[in-house]
Amino acid sequence: MYQIDDLTKTYRQGKRVVRALKDVSLTIGDGELVAVQGPTGGGKSTLLQMLGGLDRPTSGTVKLDGKDLAGMSDTQLTAARAETIGFVFQNFNLIPTLTALENVETALVPSKIARQSRTARALAALDSVGLGDRGDHLPGELSGGQQQRVAIARALVKNPKVLLADEPTGNLDEETRDEIVDLMVGLWKEQGLTVVLVTHDSVVAARTPRRLRIAKGAMKELPPR
Amino acid sequence: MFFTYLRRELRNRRKQTVVVAIGLAVAIALVIVVNAVSTGVKDAQSEVLESVYGVGTDITVDQPAEGPGEGGGPGRFDFGEGEGEANEDGTRELAQDRLSTAMGSTPFDASALETVAALDHVSGVAATLGLQNMSFSGEMPDMEEGDGPVTMQMGPDGSGQGSAGGSSFEIEQFTITGVDPDATAVGPLTTAEVADGRTLEAGDKNVAVLDATYAEQQELAVGDTITVGGKDLETVGTVSSTTGDGVATASDAYLPLATAQTLADLADQVTDVYVQVDSAENVDAVAAAIEDELPDASVSTQSDLAEGVTGSLSTASDLISTLGTWLSGIVLAAAFGLAILFTVSGVNRRTRELGTLKAIGWSKGRVVGQVAGESVVQGLIGGAVGLALGALAVWAVNLAGITLSGASGGLTMGGPMPAGAVQGGDTPPDGGGAFGERADAFADAGNAVDIVLQAPVSLWIVLAAIGLAVLGGLLAGVVGGQRAAKLRPAEALRSLA
Known part of the structure; x- marks a missing residue:
């Protein structure tokens, strides 16, 4: 699914140049579930942004299904994010003024699907995360775990090939964390998705068959447990 | 989704929406009021001008006076020794009618009419002869026995009265316009309607039509005679102004042009075209x-004439064109600034939200469109409230019945003078009545017309107001949208991580 070669990303922070990723090379196969661990500021989120086409590398290539994301135009990257890549964020990032159902529908807006079909698919996605009866609730009326479920439904409603999750359990208590991890692992098994899960939580990482570690921008493969 | 999201956002940011909408509404209302009042003032100015120049006159041509000539000007009465009837008490009964061109104008050859009519784009012409008739009647001391100067005093009706050294006399004057009865398209009679009898007709000779207000003042009616230049003319009708109740027409009396020229001894001469x-x-x-x-002529267009309108109407016009315009401009700019500021601050607050939408595949155009759409709707709400506010304010202005007074600038523009307005002067020792210093007094008199201000709200100003509101919203949307467009999803998400 992903072929990453010599990926380097540097930022300028004032007069200081920060190397977030240093010559990272990596292959992630179709249908893999990979956890990326590491300390805060080590480069985990930067790697995820490169995989999701949210940012461009300073050097190196990030190929998704053989196509280099770095070489794509903004319009092509937008289309890739709309069709192929699903995101789940630590803070859920739901639109506070839209209901759970409408939040899920936002992911289908770029596809220009007819309203009726869009609503039906959004309802089905909410159902698949166990929130079929909460469609008309605003995010503020839902618990953290429920909000993250809505975010997962939003990521999956467009049937993406890849699911990228950035600390999806970072803001949840242990019980809810386990529910969310169960849900994600279940969906991965069920739908055959490629999932890259950034986490600093070893318990979460332990649930994945493959673990990577990034520290100071350098990547290392961890042995399977 | 566009409208759902838009509606929810505006409802969620109710306070901001209300502030922006009120700002725009006040500005739009102000623009409407200033424009409506300005149009009302312009209409009032046109009404003042129409009362003098008639409907449809675009240009007037006259020849300004060159100043009083020898002999003290047209108001001077000369009495020869032994003239009049001697009384037993040593005084002499004197009476004299004097017909001359109206103050401030000089007659010129009527061929100017053909010259102007032959020009391209001229669709109608009419020539008039503006005259004034002054009548002196009273007793004066016999010249051989006369002692001391004669003092003149203005009467309450404007007629001149004097008494000194045993003299007692009255001076009455009225204005006359000689008009061509065939020329009905333009001219002073286009704003006059028949009040009684009939108006002048082709072939009329030695007849007069009187201004109804003047006729009432002088207790004259159809069938009565008036004396013009010493000749009695039959009154065949009275006319009143169509520009308002109680408004006098341009002249006290109207004669057929040929009659006026003959009586004034001004064959083939006119004073106004x-x-x-x-x-x-x-x-x-x-x-x-x-x-x-016509290099010697003074040519005035409607806009030149409008500048000559004086009185509270002129003050209102100046106020509207300066203070009103500046005020609405400043408030409009402030409202636009406020809308932009709030929109940009809204985008900054929604960095994560808009960044997330971009991350899940919303295009730049869709995100910008969403932000701009919200601003435009805010503008439309402001526009609608502004329209209602403006209409209410204009309604209040119209209800208040503000009366503006306007004068056409008097003789300097060829306008009429009020009936009987005469200022007396000292009689020189030789006994001749000298009234030649009256030009300044007449110059300010003009044709004063009181007009109730009616501020109209036209369709185009409604459309312009909506356009301005949308423009304000769009400006805010474009600035806010540009900020949203520049937002890179990674940075948006990173900044909040």
Whole structure:
């Protein structure tokens, strides 16, 4: 699914140049579930942004299904994010003024699907995360775990090939964390998705068959447990 | 989704929406009021001008007076020794009618009418002869026995009265306009309607039509005679102004042009030419052409004449064109600034939200469209409230019935003078009545008209107001949208991580 070669990303922070990723090379196969661990500021989120086409590398290539994301135009990257890549964020990032159902529908807006079909698919996605009866609730009326479920439904409603999750359990208590991890692992098994899960939580990482570690921008493969 | 999201956002940011909408509403209302009042003032100015120059006159041509000549001007009465009837008490009964051109104007050859009529884009012309008739009647000391100066005093009706050294006399004057009964398209009678009897007709000779207000003042009616230049003329009708109740027409009396020319001994002479132009855009060109053809003439367009309107109308016009315009401009700019500021601050607050939408595949255009759409709707709400506010304010202005007084600038523009307005002067030792210093007094008199301000709200100003509101919203949307467009999803998400 992903072929990453010599990926380097540097930022300028004032007069200081920060190397977030240093010559990272990596292959992630179709249908893999990979956890990326590491300390805060080590480069985990930067790697995820490169995989999701949210940012461009300073050097190196990030190929998704053989196509280099770095070489794509903004319009092509937008289309890739709309069709192929699903995101789940630590803070859920739901639109506070839209209901759970409408939040899920936002992911289908770029596809220009007819309203009726869009609503039906959004309802089905909410159902698949166990929130079929909460469609008309605003995010503020839902618990953290429920909000993250809505975010997962939003990521999956467009049937993406890849699911990228950035600390999806970072803001949840242990019980809810386990529910969310169960849900994600279940969906991965069920739908055959490629999932890259950034986490600093070893318990979460332990649930994945493959673990990577990034520290100071350098990547290392961890042995399977 | 666009409208759902838009509606929810505006409802969620109710306070901001209300502040922006109120800002725009106040600005739009102000623009509407200033425009409506400005149009009302312009209409009032046109009404004042129409009361003098008639409907449809685009240009007037006259020849300014060169100043009083020898003999003290047209108001001077000369009495020869032994003239009049001697009384037993040593005084002499004297009476004299004097017909002359109206103060401030000089007669010129009537061929100017043909010259102007032959010009391109001229669709109608009419010539008039403006005259004033002054009548002196009273007793004066016999010249051989006369001692001391004679003092003149203005009576309450404007007529001149005097008494000194045993003299007692009255001076009455009224204005006359000689008009061509065939020329009905332009001219002073286009704003006059028959009050009684009939108006002048082709073939009329030695007859007069009186202004109804003047006739009432002088207790004259159809069938009575008036004396003009010493000749009695039959009154065949009275006319009143169509520009308002109680408004006097341009002149006290109207005579057939040929009769007026004969009585004033001004054959083939006129004092004013009224010109109608086929289209407003040709007015300046025609005025320039007339100036070329008639270099001695004074040519005035409607806008020149409007500048000559004086009184509270002129003050209102100045106030609207300066303070009103500046105020609405400043408030409009402030409202636009407020809308932009709030929109940009809204985008900054929604960095994560908009960044997330971009991350899940919303295009730049869709995100910008969403932000701009919200601003435009805010603008439309402001526009709608502003329209209602503006309409209410204009309604209040109209209800208040503000009366503006306007004068056409008097003789300097060829306008009429009020009946009987005469200022007396000292009689020189030789006994001749000298009234030649009256020009200044007449110059300010003009044709004062009271007009109730009616501020109209036209369709185009409604459309312009909505346009301004949308423009304000769009400006805010474009600035806010540009900020949203520049937002890179990674940075948006990173900044909040």
